[in-house]
Amino acid sequence: MNDDLWAALRADAARHEPDRDLILARVEEVRPRPGRFRPLVVAAAAASVLVTATLAGWSLSERAPRTVASPTSAEAVPPVTGPAEPVPVPKTATEPPTGSPTGPVAEGAPPPSTPGSHDSTAGAAPGVTVRAWTDPVSGEYWAQRNLTVTVERPLTAFSATIRIGAGAGEEFAGSFSTLSTEELDFTRRTQGTTIVYRWTLRPGRTIRAGSYQLSAQFKRLPGPRPVADSYTAAGISGNF
Secondary structure (H helix, E strand, C coil): CHHHHHHHHHHHHHHCCCCHHHHHHHHHHHCCCCCCCHHHHHHHHHHHHHHHHHHHHHHHHHHCCCCCCCCCCCCCCCCCCCCCCCCCCCCCCCCCCCCCCCCCCCCCCCCCCCCCCEEECCCCCCCEEEEEEECCCCCCCEEEEEEEEEECCCECCCEEEEEEECCCCCEEEEEEECCCCCCEEEEEEEECCEEEEEEEECCCCCECCEEEEEEEEEECCCCCCCCCCEEEECCEEEEC
8 A cells, every 4th residue: 555655646746847937937026136135234334434443543552652751840859868867856854753742751762852841960860860841742631740750770769740720710630651561650639839740769660760640630721820840850859
């Protein structure tokens, strides 16, 4: 049966005659028309011209010499004729603070110099100097009287007393000593119109060579005080 089918197909193909007019009409329908691709051709030509001009301009700019602007006279840097001299830096001197400290006096240090103070050695134990002075922090409502005792050799016996006149409203406000309470025994009492501050070296203790400070602090009222304050230390007496 297959052989018969193939034989029929071959006989039909032999009898077929192509229609030339129909084939040409089909070809004419699918053939591109001349105006269909014209815009694309124009655009491609324009792009080619633009690329060519760009490349030509770039080539010319690369070949052209470049001009570097020279600095004006105002911007010109002056020539260096030699090493620059260093600019001297002024030194600021620091003045030491005036006045005397209210804290402890270091052993062996000289007593501070305060206006109005005075030294006394008359009647003192050998090698002992006493200086009486008013502390600079004293004011109208509070004051401090100081004794600086300088010892050149060890002392096994020592006592000092500061008397503050209390006839104008003065009151006890404290005491201070650069010697410890294990070395000095301190007492304070009021005797009439006087506040008495007393330091005494404890038995068996020794004061080594050096400078020491004893201070009496008290409250006061503004205005002049009618009674002068006094002291006695190591056999030396005087007024502040």
